[in-house]
Amino acid sequence: xxxxxxxxxxxxxxxxxxxxxxxxxxxxxxxxxxxxxxxxxxxxxxxxxxxxxxxxxxxxxxxxxxxxxxxxxxxxxxxxxxxxxxxxxxxxxxxxxxxxxxxxxxxxxxxxxxxxxxxxxxxxxxxxxxxxxxxxxxxxxxxxxxxxxxxxxxxxxxxxxxxxxxxxxxxxxxxxxxx
Numbered sequence: 001x002x003x004x005x006x007x008x009x010x011x012x013x014x015x016x017x018x019x020x021x022x023x024x025x026x027x028x029x030x031x032x033x034x035x036x037x038x039x040x041x042x043x044x045x046x047x048x049x050x051x052x053x054x055x056x057x058x059x060x061x062x063x064x065x066x067x068x069x070x071x072x073x074x075x076x077x078x079x080x081x082x083x084x085x086x087x088x089x090x091x092x093x094x095x096x097x098x099x100x101x102x103x104x105x106x107x108x109x110x111x112x113x114x115x116x117x118x119x120x121x122x123x124x125x126x127x128x129x130x131x132x133x134x135x136x137x138x139x140x141x142x143x144x145x146x147x148x149x150x151x152x153x154x155x156x157x158x159x160x161x162x163x164x165x166x167x168x169x170x171x172x173x174x175x176x177x178x179x
Contacts (some may be wrong), residue, residue: 001076002026004049005146007034007084007112008056008132012143015133015162016040019048019145019160022165027146030075032132034112035059035084056084057091057113069096073104076150078175079106086111086127103127107175108155110146115139117146117159119171126173128157144168 006025009016024047031049033041035056044051052073052165055061062069069092070083075127077090083099086109103109108126115138117131143162148155153176159169 001150001170002028003075003148003150004028004031005034005110005128005130005148006031006044006133007130008036008115009033010134011037012133012135013038013043015135015143016043017047018162019133020044020049023049023161028147029077032073032080032082034082034110035062036112052082054084054116057089062091063093063095068133069093070099070102072102077153078150078155081106081109083109083111085113085119086129090132108143108173115141116142117144117169118139119141119157119159119169121173123172124159125174126171131159133162 001057033053035054037056038059039059041053061067073080085092088098103125112130115132118129120127130146133143144159147158155173157171158167160167
């Protein structure tokens with residue numbers, strides 16, 4: 001199973017169309033959107049992808065108790081925490097889980113916000129930031145997204161350039177216990 005992950009799309013319609021076409025050419029059906037801008041999920045859904053997402057800090061939906069700011073998705077037998085930030089934030093609503101504590105109940109934490117693509121392991125948990133999808137280099141990083149390939153207790157994560165899909169970073173995470 002291959003899943004796409006994106007964050008910080010910031011209304012980049014051309015970038016989202018390019019991403020959707022690229023993902024569909026790879027057979028990807030599910031895209032995880034990690035916020036900023038929450039409404040961009042509509043554009044990606046119209047492309048035919050199943051989109052699961054959370055709002056970013058500055059989206060009005062982040063302050064709406066009816067929209068979960070963080071959620072867990074189980075895909076390919078692994079549990080993923082979707083969050084815009086990797087830690088608690090002053091904009092969190094009462095009851096929003098702390099990603100640094102909730103991580104112990106999932107296999108991977110998927111986060112954005114910093115625009116800095118990152119693949120790392122912390123205490124047996126995969127922490128993945130797909131970067132951003134702005135229309136230009138931002139905070140020193142080009143537009144990127146992540147591809148997650150899941151198979152039997154293994155997660156291969158790649159950070160890819162939006163420009164041509166070329167991988168910039170790659171890491172394989174192995175999981176020996178079921179959460």
